[in-house]
Amino acid sequence: MRRMRPTLRTGLRSVTRMVPDQHLTVDTRVHDLETIRRACYSMSDRCAFHLDQIDEGHVRVSCQPVGSDTLPDGFVKTFENTLIDFGIRATLARETAVIRDLIYRQAFVEADL
Amino acid sequence: MRPVFHGPEEYQRRLPYRFLPFRFIDLEDQKLLVNLVGEHALLSNDSFRSLVRRELDATSGVYEDLKARHFLADTDSDTPVRLLATKLRTKYSFLAGFTSLHIFVVSLRCDHSCQYCQVSRVTAEKSKYDMTIDSANRGIDCVFRSPSLRVKVEFQGGEPLLNFDLIKHIVESVSHRNNVLPEHRRKVVDFVIATNLAMVTDEILAFCKEYSIYISTSLDGPASLHNANRPRPGGDAHELTLRGIERVREALGHHAVAAVMTTTRLSLEQPEAIVDQYVALGFSHIFLRPISPYGFALRTHKRTGYERSSFLDFYKRALRHIIELNQGGNHLVETYSQILLTKILTPHATGYVDLQSPAGAGISAVVYNYDGDVYASDEGRMLAEMGDKSFRLGSLASNSYEEIFGGPLIRRLVESSINESMPGCADCAFQPYCGADPIENHATQGDIVGHRPTSDFCSRNMGIIKHLLSLYHGQDPYPRVLFHAWAQGASIDSLVPRETA
Amino acid sequence: MRLWSAGQAQGLSKPIMGKLATRPVAREARNDVIAYLTRASADAFAGDFEGYSAALVSEGVTERPDLPTVTDTHHLEYLGADDVVHLLPNGTVQVLYRRSSEHNTILATERCNSFCLMCSQPPRDIDDSHRVNDILRLLELVSPEAREIGISGGEPTLLGQGLLDIIQKAERRLPNTALHVLTNGRLLRDRQLAQGLGAIAHHDLMLGIPLYSDIDWRHDHVVQAEGAYDETIAGFYELARAGVRIELRVVLHRQTVERLNQLATFIARNLPFVEHVALMGLEMFGFTPLNLDSVWIDPAEYATELEKATRTLALSGMRVWIYNHQLCTIPRSLWPFAVKSISDWKNVYLPECDGCAVRERCGGFFQSATKQHSAHIRRIQ
Numbered sequence: 001m002r003r004m005r006p007t008l009r010t011g012l013r014s015v016t017r018m019v020p021d022q023h024l025t026v027d028t029r030v031h032d033l034e035t036i037r038r039a040c041y042s043m044s045d046r047c048a049f050h051l052d053q054i055d056e057g058h059v060r061v062s063c064q065p066v067g068s069d070t071l072p073d074g075f076v077k078t079f080e081n082t083l084i085d086f087g088i089r090a091t092l093a094r095e096t097a098v099i100r101d102l103i104y105r106q107a108f109v110e111a112d113l
Numbered sequence: 114m115r116p117v118f119h120g121p122e123e124y125q126r127r128l129p130y131r132f133l134p135f136r137f138i139d140l141e142d143q144k145l146l147v148n149l150v151g152e153h154a155l156l157s158n159d160s161f162r163s164l165v166r167r168e169l170d171a172t173s174g175v176y177e178d179l180k181a182r183h184f185l186a187d188t189d190s191d192t193p194v195r196l197l198a199t200k201l202r203t204k205y206s207f208l209a210g211f212t213s214l215h216i217f218v219v220s221l222r223c224d225h226s227c228q229y230c231q232v233s234r235v236t237a238e239k240s241k242y243d244m245t246i247d248s249a250n251r252g253i254d255c256v257f258r259s260p261s262l263r264v265k266v267e268f269q270g271g272e273p274l275l276n277f278d279l280i281k282h283i284v285e286s287v288s289h290r291n292n293v294l295p296e297h298r299r300k301v302v303d304f305v306i307a308t309n310l311a312m313v314t315d316e317i318l319a320f321c322k323e324y325s326i327y328i329s330t331s332l333d334g335p336a337s338l339h340n341a342n343r344p345r346p347g348g349d350a351h352e353l354t355l356r357g358i359e360r361v362r363e364a365l366g367h368h369a370v371a372a373v374m375t376t377t378r379l380s381l382e383q384p385e386a387i388v389d390q391y392v393a394l395g396f397s398h399i400f401l402r403p404i405s406p407y408g409f410a411l412r413t414h415k416r417t418g419y420e421r422s423s424f425l426d427f428y429k430r431a432l433r434h435i436i437e438l439n440q441g442g443n444h445l446v447e448t449y450s451q452i453l454l455t456k457i458l459t460p461h462a463t464g465y466v467d468l469q470s471p472a473g474a475g476i477s478a479v480v481y482n483y484d485g486d487v488y489a490s491d492e493g494r495m496l497a498e499m500g501d502k503s504f505r506l507g508s509l510a511s512n513s514y515e516e517i518f519g520g521p522l523i524r525r526l527v528e529s530s531i532n533e534s535m536p537g538c539a540d541c542a543f544q545p546y547c548g549a550d551p552i553e554n555h556a557t558q559g560d561i562v563g564h565r566p567t568s569d570f571c572s573r574n575m576g577i578i579k580h581l582l583s584l585y586h587g588q589d590p591y592p593r594v595l596f597h598a599w600a601q602g603a604s605i606d607s608l609v610p611r612e613t614a
Numbered sequence: 615m616r617l618w619s620a621g622q623a624q625g626l627s628k629p630i631m632g633k634l635a636t637r638p639v640a641r642e643a644r645n646d647v648i649a650y651l652t653r654a655s656a657d658a659f660a661g662d663f664e665g666y667s668a669a670l671v672s673e674g675v676t677e678r679p680d681l682p683t684v685t686d687t688h689h690l691e692y693l694g695a696d697d698v699v700h701l702l703p704n705g706t707v708q709v710l711y712r713r714s715s716e717h718n719t720i721l722a723t724e725r726c727n728s729f730c731l732m733c734s735q736p737p738r739d740i741d742d743s744h745r746v747n748d749i750l751r752l753l754e755l756v757s758p759e760a761r762e763i764g765i766s767g768g769e770p771t772l773l774g775q776g777l778l779d780i781i782q783k784a785e786r787r788l789p790n791t792a793l794h795v796l797t798n799g800r801l802l803r804d805r806q807l808a809q810g811l812g813a814i815a816h817h818d819l820m821l822g823i824p825l826y827s828d829i830d831w832r833h834d835h836v837v838q839a840e841g842a843y844d845e846t847i848a849g850f851y852e853l854a855r856a857g858v859r860i861e862l863r864v865v866l867h868r869q870t871v872e873r874l875n876q877l878a879t880f881i882a883r884n885l886p887f888v889e890h891v892a893l894m895g896l897e898m899f900g901f902t903p904l905n906l907d908s909v910w911i912d913p914a915e916y917a918t919e920l921e922k923a924t925r926t927l928a929l930s931g932m933r934v935w936i937y938n939h940q941l942c943t944i945p946r947s948l949w950p951f952a953v954k955s956i957s958d959w960k961n962v963y964l965p966e967c968d969g970c971a972v973r974e975r976c977g978g979f980f981q982s983a984t985k986q987h988s989a990h991i992r993r994i995q
Contacts, residue, residue, distance in 0.1 A: 041536060045566035088165050089136070089540050096134040099194065103134070103149065106198035107205070118731060118905060124834040152883060177873070181828035181880050188830065192844045196884050199851065459930070460883050597929035609928045610950040 022071060024061045024079065025054065031083045035090050036061065039082040046072055127171055130180075130187040133197065137161070138542035140582060150200040151456055151545035152182045155586055200460055204545070207462045207469070207477065210261030212518070214466060214478035216491065217252055217283060218269050219244045220276035221483050224311055224345075243276045244483040249283050251509035252481035256287060258514050263301040267329075269491070271483075274312040284324050305329050307373075309343075309350070310357025318364035328361050330354060332372035332394070334380060334387035342377055358394060373400055381423050384431035392443055399435070400448040401428055425576040432580070439595055444604055451599045453581055456546045458600040466490075468548035468574070472530035475506055475523045485509040487517050489526060492552045504552055526551050529561045537565025543578045547571075621671075621687035623705040630668045630682055631700045631710070631748065633755045634693060641665050646755055648699060651675045652691075668701055698755045700748070711756050711763075718756075719764035720749055722777065726769040728798050729838035732865055732909050734900040737768050746776040753783045762792040771801040778810050785816045792818035794861075799823040799849030800842055808849070812856030820889065821853060824863040826870045828880035836869050847884075854887045862888040867896045867909040871916040878923040882930035891927055893920065895938030898982040906986070913943040914990040921945050941976040943988045956980055966991045 026036055033051075036059060040049040050062040063079075065071045072078075135148040144161040146154045156164065156175065163169045164185075169176050171187065179185050186193045207213075221242035256264060266287060268280050284304055291300055304326040321328070333339045336351040343350040361370045372391065374380070380387060391399045435447050452465045466473025475489035486508050488494040493504030504526075507517040517523075530549035532538035538547070550570050554563030565571050584592040598605045632648035636655035639647050644665035651659070652672045663669060663679035671677065671685040678685070684701050690709070693699070698711035711718050723745055726737035756763065763784070770777050777795075784793055793816060802808045802821075811819075825846060826836040833843040853860055862881060864870060870877075881891060895913065896902060902909060913920075920936070927934045928951075936948060937955040944952060956977040963978045970976070970993035979987060 038540060042540075042566060044564070085137075086540070091165070092132055092135065096132050100134040100149070103194055103197045103201060106194060107201040110198075110202065116729070116736070116901065116904065118729075118838060118901075118908075119835070121831065121835040124831040124840055126831065126840070177829050178876060181876055182883075190830065190844045192830070192847050195848070195851065200884070460886055594929065601929070601931040603931065605929075608931065609925060612946050612949045 022063050022065075024063065024076065026059050026061055026083070027057055028059055029057050031087055032090070033059065035083060035086045038086045038089070039079065042082060042086070043079065047075075127187045128189070130167065130169070130171070130176075130185045133183050133186055133193060135184050136540065136542040136544065140579065140586075145542055145582065146179075146184060147542045147545060148183055149197055149545070150183075150204055150460070153457065153582070154179060154182055154184060203460050204462050207464055210259070210263070210464075210477075212255075212259045212477060212479050213261040213263060213464060214265045214267065214473075215252065215256050215259075216267045216269055216478065216480040217244065217249065218271070218480060218483045218494065219249075219273045219279045219283075221271040222275045223271040224275070224309075242271065242483055244279055244481070245485070246279065246282060248481065248483075248485040248509050249279055250286070251485070253283060253286055253290070255479070255481070255487075255509075255514055255517070257290060257300075258518075261300070263303070265303040265305060267305045267307060269307045269480075272309060272312065273306055274308050274317065277312075277317055280306065281320060284320075284326065288324060303327065308357075309354065310361065311353045313357055313360060315364075318361065321361075321369075322365050328365070328370040330357065330370060330372055331375065332358075332390065332396075333374050333377070334383065335390045338379055338383065338387070341379055342375065355394070367395065368397065371398060372396055374402070376402065376424065376427065378423075381427045384427050385434045388431055388434045388438070388445070392438060392445055397444060398446045398448050399431075401431055402449060424573060425580075428577060429580055432584075436584075436592055436595060440591055446599055449577070450581060450596075451602075453546055453578060454596045454600040457578075457581070457585075458597055467550065468546075470530065470532040470544070470548050471527045472549045472551055474504070474530070474550075474552055475518070475526055479506070479518075481509060487512075489523070490552055492550075492556070496552070496556060501556075503555060526561065535562060535565070537568075537571065541565075541575075543575060546578055547574050616689050617709040619687045619689045619707045621673075621684045621705045621707060623701070623703055624678075624683045624685065626668070626682040626684065626701060626703045626705075629700055629702050631698065631751050631755065632667045633696050633698045633711075633757075634670065635666075636695045638662060639666075648701070649679060649681070650693065650695070651677055651679070670699060670701065670707065696757050698752060710752055711760075713757050713760070716761065717764070718760065718762075719766050720752065721745070721767060722749065722765050722770035722780070723768040723772055725772050726767060726798075727772065727800060727839065728769065728842060730901065731836055731838065731869065731905040732867055732896055732900070732902045734897045734902070735766070735768065736900050743773075743776070746773055746780065749780050750783055753780070753787050756788060756791070758788055758790060760788060760791045762794060763788070764794045764796065766796040769798055769801075770795055771797050771799075771807070774801075774807070775810075778807075778814065781811065781816055781819065782814050785814055789817060792820070794820050794822060796822045796863075798837065798842070798846060799853070800839075800845035801849070802852055803845050803848035805852050805855075808852035808856040808858065811853070812858050820859045820861055822861045822863050822892070823850065823853075824865065825850075825877070825881070825885075826864060827873055828877045829873065832869070832873065850885055850888070860888045861890055861892055863892045863894055865894050865896060866913070866916060866920065868911040869909060871911060871919045874916070874919045874923040875926055878926035878930075882927060882932060886930075886932070888932070890933035890935060893924065893934065893936045897938070897980055898986050899980075903985070910986065912988045912990065913939055914988055917943070917945050921948060924948055924951055938977065938980070940979065940988065940991060941972050942970075942992050942994055943990055953977075964991055967993060969993050971995055 036051065040061065045066070047063040047065055052060045054060050063071060133148065135146050137144050137146045140155065144156045144158060146156060160169065160175050164179070180187065183193050183197055256266060266283065273280060287302060291302055304324060306326060307329045310328070310330050332354055333342045339351040339354065340348055358370050374387065388399060432447060432450065435445055438445055452463050452468060455461060455463050466478040469477060474493065478490060480488040480491055480494050482488060482494055486497070487506045488497065489504045489506055496503065497505060506522055507520065530551045532544050532547060532549045535549060538544050538549070541547070551561035553570050554568065555561050557569065558564050558567065581596070585596055594605055598608055601608060630648070632646055634650040635647045636650050636652070637658045645667055647666050649659060649663055649666045649669045651669060653674055656675050656677050663681055666681055668682040669679040670687065671683060672690065673686045673688055682701070684705055684707055687707055690707065693709065694714060696713040697709065700708040700710055702708070710720070723742050724738040724740060725742065729737065765780070781793060784791065799821070823846065825833065827833040830843040834840050850860065862885060864877065866874070881888065896909065924934050924936065934951050936944060936952045939952060941949060941952060954975060954977040956979070961978040962981055962984070963973065967973055967978065972994050
């Protein structure tokens with residue numbers, strides 16, 4: 001079993017760490033639970049995921065490959081990028097929630113349905 | 114006194130920018146952004162990073178493009194909201210028409226036995242598989258309850274021409290009833306018969322001519338392929354189809370008949386040959402659609418099934434060939450691409466019920482089965498033939514219009530197929546271009562919401578949309594022009610006339 | 615050709631508007647008519663001038679009818695029967711309508727709520743509300759065979775209900791005449807005004823409304839009015855809602871060509887309901903000479919942008935027309951979109967145009983272009 005500390009493009013330190021038994025530890029102050037869930041969902045064709053709260057700031061993500069013994073090549077990198085992308089999506093969704101609601105309301109109020 | 118004019122600074126009343134709703138996805142080595150109404154922008158990864166960090170330079174062309182396309186806003190003005198709301202309303206305008214496609218399964222009897230057919234192979238003797246006049250009349254009542262000013266009445270089967278008398282009755286009743294309506298409520302009615310043409314007669318053609326009925330027939334490709342897909346005593350399905358097409362064209366005009374193909378495992382190896390067959394027969398459109406996973410398809414899966422990636426390869430090869438043909442002067446249009454391109458490149462809605470949010474099942478299209486039962490879609494009917502009646506909306510004989518079209522099943526279908534809020538779809542950049550298929554989800558994954566990462570519907574559409582966008586933004590300028598022409602339903606030359614010497 | 619002249623007024627205590635006659639007219643019809651005496655027409659009246667509202671007498675004609683008269687006029691040789699003139703007490707003759715012209719335009723007001731850098735009719739902040747009644751009167755005199763009449767300004771919507779009255783009257787009196795109203799659309803953001811316009815249901819009304827950029831402050835800068843972009847967009851939408859037909863106009867100059875293709879995309883996605891888009895060449899009078907540095911650009915320099923924008927619009931299914939551009943200054947591929955649009959009384963050609971193979975098809979130049987025009991004018995073989 002190997003320990004790996006991949007460097008991340010975001011410049012954040014050690015957000016995820018790969019430990020034995022195909023687990024990843026994610027710092028929930030950097031990627032919140034909702035983001036982790038969505039990232040896992042989007043990759044659930046390749047892996048079966050299980051989440052455990054380790055302590056207040058960390059979640060263990062256990063990944064079991066689907067249809068194979070090993071995880072696909074570059075899995076950790078992909079997972080990290082996916083976390084980042086879903087983090088951005090969460091920010092965008094949060095910041096545009098009100099205006100999105102406004103647009104939908106205005107669209108249907110005048111729709112003469 | 115000389116008038117005073119002000120420079121641009123006087124009018125640049127910019128605030129720090131805020132985001133308008135949009136989603137993003139990687140497209141090759143760039144980021145594709147798509148806003149609420151399907152307008153897109155392609156950004157370098159650097160620009161995207163600057164954008165989300167709120168560091169994008171307000172004087173740059175990229176910034177102004179994003180502002181004009183409503184990805185960001187930097188004033189107090191309500192113009193962006195007003196415009197986005199209007200554009201959104203336009204994209205959803207299909208809802209106001211409610212049910213616009215009414216499919217009458219006039220008979221389950223059929224003389225062919227196609228490999229992938231989802232209806233039972235019932236021989237021509239059994240007339241208890243024909244729709245009754247009473248059911249037909251009740252179905253017609255439903256047609257006229259639809260608020261849509263344009264409806265399509267489509268006859269299917271089995272082989273619908275085996276019950277031509279009922280087709281006549283329905284066409285005549287609908288036409289008569291429509292003509293006595295006051296002008297402002299009169300509908301435009303398109304009639305279509307989906308037939309293998311083996312039973313077509315002069316009498317039938319004369320009737321079609323009188324009522325401007327269109328013919329839709331199956332053409333899977335060249336003879337070897339078509340006949341292998343559709344075994345028939347005599348093994349001459351292809352020849353019959355060609356003769357039928359010619360006969361229809363002679364009687365009703367060249368464009369009175371359209372062809373639909375079904376992609377089977379055998380088809381996957383010969384995309385160019387299939388396209389060439391359509392060209393040889395002078396068709397203006399070809400519809401590249403994957404086989405439906407129901408009915409005989411599931412039973413004969415080993416023979417006809419195929420992996421998602423194979424269909425995508427098939428599609429790409431076929432599309433490349435079609436584009437080349439267009440460049441050479443042939444105007445063949447690929448219909449599935451055309452529908453997607455309309456969503457991507459224009460502000461308009463499309464009426465294609467299989468790529469709609471909420472899904473078209475039940476609300477935009479409905480099936481009146483030969484036995485009087487009403488189904489949310491053709492696939493729903495096919496599942497019923499296999500013993501699964503989950504998508505039976507009701508019965509023409511025993512349920513009211515409100516029970517059928519406003520009952521709990523339809524509501525559940527609608528709620529579960531609005532892709533703005535479905536798992537996976539809610540975050541997907543292609544959400545405005547795509548739709549949902551709760552019935553396919555049920556049949557292949559066990560629930561109507563479905564699981565996106567393992568969904569064939571999802572991977573198929575994502576693959577096609579990505580491919581279209583890559584071509585659009587690729588090195589070769591021709592696809593871009595062609596795609597706009599397709600989205601407009603016109604030829605390049607009619608939109609951009611050439612200066613003759 | 616000038617649309618006014620000055621002569622000697624006699625017995626003219628108030629302005630008189632009437633349509634010209636060069637031959638006698640039945641007694642019952644004379645009170646709308648002004649007898650027009652030229653060397654050719656004077657004798658035809660045989661001295662019988664009773665009942666006419668006034669007389670217009672060209673220089674060289676000695677006859678003096680016993681009517682309010684303006685005499686000794688020059689430059690009006692082109693006038694003919696059924697043309698409508700306005701005779702003013704100071705001897706001014708204004709030509710309001712010419713039957714033989716395809717391009718009659720009515721000036722609704724000189725006031726405007728914008729101040730465009732390239733305005734061809736610089737606004738004056740005066741009270742010219744009298745024009746409404748003048749125009750209503752004019753509509754009684756215009757020939758019903760007139761194919762099209764333009765209404766311009768200044769900003770016609772500043773007339774408010776007055777504009778609606780004018781259009782309503784035009785619909786009644788001239789049921790075969792198309793109306794083309796030039797407006798910046800800003801006041802039409804008021805739903806009541808837009809709906810009022812739509813409710814007239816004029817049989818052939820088109821509003822020509824300019825939009826100069828997809829970016830708010832860029833448009834505002836061109837029209838020199840803050841908030842104009844938002845108001846104009848709102849105006850477009852209210853008019854679409856009211857079912858009024860719209861022509862979207864873009865004057866091409868240095869401030870508008872840079873983002874022309876992006877504007878085209880914006881129009882296709884946000885204003886798909888406009889009937890067509892008119893891309894127009896710059897006119898070299900009004901405010902343009904005052905802003906030459908910021909607006910002048912040789913059309914040959916924006917050929918690429920023009921081509922891209924035209925193609926973008928055309929490929930989006932929109933009708934596009936290119937006005938007031940000499941054919942040698944635009945790419946040949948755009949010639950199918952070019953319209954010979956310069957008014958017959960305004961156009962001229964240059965020496966460089968001699969022997970040009972497409973001279974007739976091309977509109978030539980505005981008179982004013984002799985001062986400033988493209989450096990790339992050349993005859994086409």
